[in-house]
Amino acid sequence: MDATELTKAIRSQLSNADSSQRARNDSPSYWTSDAETLQSSSSIGDISFGTGHSIYSSKITPIIEQACHEVILVTCFWAHSDTSSILNDSLRKLAAKATEMGKLIRKLFHPPSLKGKTYSPASWQSAFGLPSADELTGLDLQIKSIFVLPFSVMHPKFIIIDRQRVLLPSCNVSWEDWFEGCMDLSGPIVDQFVRFFQEFWAEESDMRPPPYTVTSKADQVDGQQSSPVSPLAVRRVDMSGVPSVFLPSPHHWNPQIRMPWQQSSKPPPTPLNICLLSLFAKASDHIFIQTPNITAQPVLDALLAALSRGVNIHVVTSEKLMVLEQLVTAGTTNKRCMQWLISQHRQLLDRQGSTLASPGELESGMIGKDVGALKIEYYRPRTIQDRAGSEPVQSHLKLTVVDDRIAVHGSGNMDRASWYTSQELGVAFVSSELVSTIKGALVEAMQGRSEVLYDSSGQR
Structure with a gap:
């Protein structure tokens, strides 16, 4: 996807009568009548x-x-x-x-x-x-x-x-x-x-x-x-001239809480939410996410769908960051959600190699010929003897990279609070050269600061 396609996805979603009405009640909501106003360019x-x-x-x-x-x-x-x-x-x-x-x-x-x-x-x-x-x-x-x-x-x-x-x-x-x-x-x-x-x-x-x-x-x-x-x-x-899309996400009073046995509610149709879900749905090769927590069910569902299409996913997240907040706002924890994603991925792998996959599922792409690889890492600070100066003890970065071409950076986490109630703000940058630079710097900064929880290539 490019910047124009992203803004079209936002416009298309907001043209839906229900989404349009919900979005117009937001503060601010100036983009609901013309999503193209969010398209821009950046000098980095x-x-x-x-x-x-x-x-x-x-x-x-x-x-x-x-x-x-x-x-x-x-x-x-x-x-x-x-x-x-x-x-x-x-x-x-x-x-x-x-x-x-x-x-x-x-x-x-x-x-x-x-x-x-x-x-x-x-x-x-x-x-x-x-x-x-x-x-x-x-x-x-x-x-x-x-x-x-x-x-x-x-x-x-x-x-x-x-x-x-x-x-x-x-x-x-x-x-x-x-x-x-x-x-x-x-x-x-x-x-x-x-x-x-x-x-x-x-x-x-x-x-x-x-x-x-x-x-x-x-x-x-x-x-x-x-x-x-x-x-x-x-x-x-x-x-200079990097195609960009400005991605606001207004606050919402109603957290739309559901009981564990109920289906999760749709997230508010904000530009940030729409953009991320569109990127996950259109990803063809690889998704990278570094975020404090992933407790928003729409995100988990979208990642699982991408895996079923053969998209490889790499997640860097936290094991024990703001656990009480997670329980209050999401009714679960990041650790539980990562275990759920791992379990679902293993089921995809088992289903792919068994007769349980119906011709209809294969034809529709629900189960692809090759399920995407999943790697999940927990952020870990370096040991005392390996530290140089001030050592970050938790990861608070909010960065998503799709197909090594689009990066989304800002304040939004992948947790339920960011997706349903908090005001957030991000920017999508469309540039393979920029993404390469971001990833290079991130790899350098993260050296020795993660621990693998699950890597399907190594069957952990």
Whole structure:
């Protein structure tokens, strides 16, 4: 599939009367009448893998400090941490620069009623551990929080710099030493992030764009600076015009919970959900997924269907990450779901080689001549003697690669919460060259950090 086919798949799904009605009730929902508006292109600066702290210290904060007019930082979670401390330092530097230049720099923080709560300057230190308002006199700083009970977490993470550049990390502002990824984007895709921000997060007074002069790509800093904590792998890409599809996924109040004996409900028809299911359905050779958890039944069913068509699947996930959250939101655990997928795959293999496969199943493709290979790995941190610096203890990356040509990166997990209730945001990039670069960096960063749970080629 290419970017045009992906947007057509989204449009086709949203043209269904039931899906259209459900989608129009979402906030935001501006794409329901014209899904083609989500199609775009991206310039890729670089790709980083490491802990959240290493990505913020070496990549994100240096670029924030270069801002001339505006920084918009959206994060799901904010906690006092080494990461928040380096952000504080960046705020002080921005404030000093703005004071010296004689102008204000707008900086909007949006850590997760739709109207949200706006924090007064008096609460910045106590609530977020930020510098006092007196230290930030050069900044027009606004902090807003949105959370919709009971389950609607606003899960995206992105930073917009002067409406010219976007950083798309998988990490929050927190103390967690988890394995993360970040992409540095510019070009037309930035307009997509700005519109999404305006439609959901911004108030009327925020809608005006800041007055700035667009700088050439050569004038932009790459943000990579020496840091006490370096990322595990960085790749300079320097690609422009990469076909892309912006993939928002609005929050939903109703979790559509089903009893174990009931059939799972259809996931909300969001662009992100539709895109991923379309990619799984159209995959012809290989699917790679690295995600904290896979507890969304539509994902498991789609992967099983792909295996039955002969598509090879490689999953890197977690064994014991956020287990209580899984039980509350999905009624199961990632470990159980992986065992289910393994069991179903073994049944496919047995069925393929037996007389149980009917001619109709073979003809329809339900059971192919060759069932796809399945490999599942659990993320494991390196042993103490093999560690260098800060070691990620869990994997929090959200990356899907299909047929070595399309990569989807963003905030969305493959768990039930991301698919049914949380607001998510991702981007699909269509480029074999880009995918090759991403996979190369990921292999380097993941070296020695996984354990095979199941590999059908080795019959584990």
